[in-house]
Amino acid sequence: MHIWAVANQKGGVGKTTTAVTLAGHLAQRGKSVLLIDMDPHGSMTTYFGHDPDCLEQGLYTLFQNTSQAKEVILPTNFENLSLLPASTALATLDRQLGAQEGKGLVIKNALKSLEGEFDYVILDCPPLLGILMVNALAACEHLLLPVQTEFLAMKGLERMLRTITMILKSGRHSFDYTIVPTMFDRRTRASLEALRSMREQFGTELWDSVIPVDTQFREASRVGKPLSVMAASSRGARAYEALLDRLLGQADNVRHLQLVTS
């Protein structure tokens, strides 16, 4: 079972779109996929037609009892695709649990009980360094960092990379990561310049292609389907397919960041 996380400390960069579209492609290739919505806003949960305010059980339940993973998973309308939904109560976890020892490992431990049930698990993180993001980072073997190709988003990425470096430095957990430029608009100078700076600054971990702006993403979320299902030949869907190929092909631009000792 492969566990991927999609994270960035900046919001609106395409995290949920990345998670859902990649999951859609994987499911269409016959892989069984579990999507986990770790964002208290519940965007992904809403995407699949559930109301995070009304769900009786969800990710919050796992923090109460890690052995309940199987019970809280919901089917979706799509073959091979399951959802572990978010609920608004997730927003209270940081307040309730603070920095209690080991509470960053809840999801990692809960996923152990799902070993063999799914081929892929994709965690969609909140845009905030808190207990939920730490859980995702502690559980994943690969991290995807969608970054909007614009100046402010790049600053957010630098912050995120500092967090990642701290986790990797601690030696408690190790993972690979890939930076995915999103919302790329080749007509705008800002996009082109941001992409050029990203290539200079983050060369080795940066995916060598881009996810373009595509109005179809919005439409796909409106109808509650992964874009790969709704419009497989759209530019956006094809871009994510290329990303998936690269991820599955052990891309050479994905470099394992070794524990740095200074």
Next chain:
Amino acid sequence: MADNSPLVDQKLAVSMFLDSLMREPEEELPTVPLAETVPFEKPVISVPILTPADIAVDLSPVEEEIAVVPEVIPEVVVETSIEVVQDVALAEAEQTETETEIAGGRPEWASEPFQVMLFNVAGLSLAVPLVELNGVVEWTGEVTEMPGHSPFYMGLMTHLDKSIPVVDTARLVLPAEKLGQLAGDDPKERVKRVVLIDEHRWGLACDEVNEVITLEPDQVRWRSSRTKRAWLAGTVVEHMCALVDGKAFSAMLEDGSHKRN
């Protein structure tokens, strides 16, 4: 001001947050049954801790050495006591060095490179391993004093809805003879931060919190014998600091062996 919240030092906040969340609690380790975690602590608790007599014996050679070489005595009296403590700590480590090389004397957390946070008490530089650190909070002075307690006991501080006893670390780690030099000093004025150890059981009042550094186990002169100063795991010459064993410190406070006249 009343509106101020006791917050962890900014530069430490993220690293401590990540470290705590991602630390596997011992009781959840599947391969280590709960009962097996107790014997690890027992020897530490049962170690006899220093008595005033021990300290007197401890310090005499160092004081003699200073008397012979008067030019090393700093002008500021408080600093003198600090240097003496560091020298004592280093000298103790020196004495047990051969033993340390054989027996190791390393706590479990020091089998690999480990991170420590440096902090100061009355000028003495101490280091506490992050694995034994539960947090650092600002000293607000808002403690509930408990009458009849020892002078080092500063009172109960409320943190995250928990009452945590705070102790004046300086009065516990400085040698008895040097405590007199702290007589005119009001710890409540000196203290700036409280270092939380042993699952928030104790708060160690300190003057200043410094950076987090990574230590190789070989950088520490480990003490294999802890019959005196059980809290002192070893010394780090490179950083001129004493490495605190948080569990032993807590055990010392729990079992009352720290009490001095």
